[in-house]
Amino acid sequence: MERSTRQRQAIRAALREANRPLSPGEILEYARQQVPGLGIATVYRTINALVEEGSVVAVELPGEAARYEMAGKSHHHHFHCTSCGKVFELMGCPGDLSWLVPPGFHAEKHEIVLYGSCPNCPGA
Amino acid sequence: MERSTRQRQAIRAALREANRPLSPGEILEYARQQVPGLGIATVYRTINALVEEGSVVAVELPGEAARYEMAGKSHHHHFHCTSCGKVFELMGCPGDLSWLVPPGFHAEKHEIVLYGSCPNCPGA
DNA sequence: ATAGGTGCAAACAGTTTGCATGTAT
DNA sequence: ATACATGCAAACTGTTTGCACCTAT
Numbered sequence: 001m002e003r004s005t006r007q008r009q010a011i012r013a014a015l016r017e018a019n020r021p022l023s024p025g026e027i028l029e030y031a032r033q034q035v036p037g038l039g040i041a042t043v044y045r046t047i048n049a050l051v052e053e054g055s056v057v058a059v060e061l062p063g064e065a066a067r068y069e070m071a072g073k074s075h076h077h078h079f080h081c082t083s084c085g086k087v088f089e090l091m092g093c094p095g096d097l098s099w100l101v102p103p104g105f106h107a108e109k110h111e112i113v114l115y116g117s118c119p120n121c122p123g124a
Numbered sequence: 125m126e127r128s129t130r131q132r133q134a135i136r137a138a139l140r141e142a143n144r145p146l147s148p149g150e151i152l153e154y155a156r157q158q159v160p161g162l163g164i165a166t167v168y169r170t171i172n173a174l175v176e177e178g179s180v181v182a183v184e185l186p187g188e189a190a191r192y193e194m195a196g197k198s199h200h201h202h203f204h205c206t207s208c209g210k211v212f213e214l215m216g217c218p219g220d221l222s223w224l225v226p227p228g229f230h231a232e233k234h235e236i237v238l239y240g241s242c243p244n245c246p247g248a
Numbered sequence: 249a250t251a252g253g254t255g256c257a258a259a260c261a262g263t264t265t266g267c268a269t270g271t272a273t
Numbered sequence: 274a275t276a277c278a279t280g281c282a283a284a285c286t287g288t289t290t291g292c293a294c295c296t297a298t
Binding site for chain 2: 262263264265271272273
Binding site for chain 1: 146182184185186187190201212214215216218221222223224226227229230231232234235238239240242243
């Protein structure tokens with residue numbers, strides 16, 4: 001991640017300007033508005049590099065392709081609206097969950113996703 | 125799911141006898157001990173049918189391929205070993221997490237995955 | 249000038265499907 | 274006997290890699 005290129009600027013801009021986690025395909029679509037010839041391979045290489053350098057984090061939701069968002073947010077989890085499909089950020093965390101694991105296991109991190117309906121979706 | 129064949133018996137047995145969720149590849153490996161010529165396509169077709177009829181449930185972990193376990197177990201979560209990649213069942217649950225969601229949201233269910241090392245893997 | 253970055257296409261891995269053959273009923 | 278099930282291979286999707294060309298430094 002040594003040089004600043006048009007494609008990297010476009011990919012960074014897409015992630016910065018979107019207020020939700022984006023999939024590689026969404027990043028490609030967005031960044032192509034700035035750099036028409038942009039290839040999917042460059043998107044993957046760039047987001048992998050950005051993740052590696054720590055400026056972007058992967059948001060991995062069960063059953064869905066990984067999405068990416070800018071790093072620097074505090075520890076948080078996500079809420080997946082089962083009606084409209086949007087993903088929202090949550091602020092709290094239940095804290096240490098290592099008491100859940102049997103002896104011999106060693107818990108290092110956890111992932112929590114809540115499912116339900118968001119304020120915009122009246123469903124139940 | 126009308127006929128009882130050797131391959132289906134072997135696939136059911138693998139899922140029944142394993143005390144953890146299995147990936148399609150793991151099911152294939154297991155079931156081939158009974159039915160050597162078993163193909164991966166049959167595994168996929170069978171687990172999809174079993175999920176459809178409700179006797180097996182998919183365990184979808186963030187960023188990972190879906191695993192499968194027998195249905196009918198009580199509410200539980202999973203532990204994913206970051207070293208060997210195997211998935212284990214946990215028996216506890218932090219309980220109601222609806223306090224995590226902001227006003228206007230309605231939480232219906234949650235998914236929790238712990239990551240770390242299992243007893244068989246050196247504590248990476 | 250030159251090392252690093254890009255685009256294309258091929259390579260891969262996981263999953264699904266088409267089709268001829270096999271088999272439970 | 275006959276419809277359903279299986280195995281193989283090809284098709285597909287999402288992600289990674291090899292390589293010649295391009296470009297920020």
